[in-house]
Amino acid sequence: xxxxxxxxxxxxxxxxxxxxxxxxxxxxxxxxxxxxxxxxxxxxxxxxxxxxxxxxxxxxxxxxxxxxxxxxxxxxxxxxxxxxxxxxxxxxxxxxxxxxxxxxxxxxxxxxxxx
Amino acid sequence: xxxxxxxxxxxxxxxxxxxxxxxxxxxxxxxxxxxxxxxxxxxxxxxxxxxxxxxxxxxxxxxxxxxxxxxxxxxxxxxxxxxxxxxxxxxxxxxxxxxxxxxxxxxxxxx
Numbered sequence: 001x002x003x004x005x006x007x008x009x010x011x012x013x014x015x016x017x018x019x020x021x022x023x024x025x026x027x028x029x030x031x032x033x034x035x036x037x038x039x040x041x042x043x044x045x046x047x048x049x050x051x052x053x054x055x056x057x058x059x060x061x062x063x064x065x066x067x068x069x070x071x072x073x074x075x076x077x078x079x080x081x082x083x084x085x086x087x088x089x090x091x092x093x094x095x096x097x098x099x100x101x102x103x104x105x106x107x108x109x110x111x112x113x114x115x
Numbered sequence: 116x117x118x119x120x121x122x123x124x125x126x127x128x129x130x131x132x133x134x135x136x137x138x139x140x141x142x143x144x145x146x147x148x149x150x151x152x153x154x155x156x157x158x159x160x161x162x163x164x165x166x167x168x169x170x171x172x173x174x175x176x177x178x179x180x181x182x183x184x185x186x187x188x189x190x191x192x193x194x195x196x197x198x199x200x201x202x203x204x205x206x207x208x209x210x211x212x213x214x215x216x217x218x219x220x221x222x223x224x225x226x
Contacts, residue, residue: 004157032213043117043206043217044158051213089157093213101146102171103215105157 002027002094006106013080013113021075021109023090028068031093034103035064035075038087047088048075052095080113087111117141119218121207127224128197135193136221140209147190148215149182150206151175158206164190197225 003026013019023033032051036044048057048064050073056065063076077084087110091103118141128134140147145166150158161180162172166187176182179197184190194201202225208215 006157034214036217041222043119043219044208045117046214046216049214091157101148101163101165101210102160103148103150103158104160105150107155107157 002092002104004090004092004104004106006088006090006109008109009107010110011112013111015080015082015113015115017080017113018076018078019080019111021077021088021090021111023073023075023106025071025073025092025094025104027094028071029095030068031095033064033066033073033093034091035062035073036089036091038089038108040087044089077111080111082113082115084113085111117216117218119207119209119216121205121218121221123221124219125222125224127226129226130197130199132197133193133195134197134223135191136205136207136223138190138192138207138209138218140189140207141211141216144209144211144216145187146210146215147184148208148210149190149192150208152204152206152220153202161192194223197223199225201225 035047050066061078087108090106120139148163149161152158164184204220208217
């Protein structure tokens with residue numbers, strides 16, 4: 001079964017800390033992996049997309065890495081700020097069959113950055 | 116605001132009633148997706164369209180659920196004979212390439 005797992009489920013850090021969110025997936029045959037941010041009661045905002053041929057992507061204070069062979073991705077947030085508080089979701093587009101376009105999501109990591 | 120809009124934003128209904136949700140994607144996007152998200156979980160895929168063709172449906176989409184995308188523009192998701200277990204956030208997304216852009220969602224509460 002193609003699944004996505006995120007740990008930790010929740011994380012609370014003081015402002016300014018660097019932090020890492022983890023995502024694992026069960027099948028290395030993927031098209032891409034995406035990280036999203038979701039604020040309470042809102043839709044999802046795409047943060048980074050890593051193609052299966054890439055190892056990492058960077059945007060501002062965010063850096064996402066991909067290791068297909070081990071089925072893992074990490075999202076690194078540098079110098080965290082209270083405005084980073086949100087739920088972070090990892091989503092995989094698995095390859096094969098008719099699954100192109102379908103995203104399989106993890107359950108998310110709830111991040112709280114306190115001043 | 117990603118440019119994907121959903122209507123209504125909130126819906127409260129009684130068990131057994133039918134409800135219909137609308138999604139307007141970003142205008143040039145040919146792919147449109149529906150997901151369902153329950154509290155504390157990540158979104159789960161329901162179905163997706165390329166232009167007007169419905170290419171995949173999840174087993175989560177029971178016979179009570181139907182989705183359409185006439186003319187390859189907006190899409191509707193209808194739930195017939197709603198059940199309390201249908202209470203969730205229904206999210207729509209659209210894409211031209213791989214990145215999916217999500218709307219704000221429709222939160223459904225079935226009493």
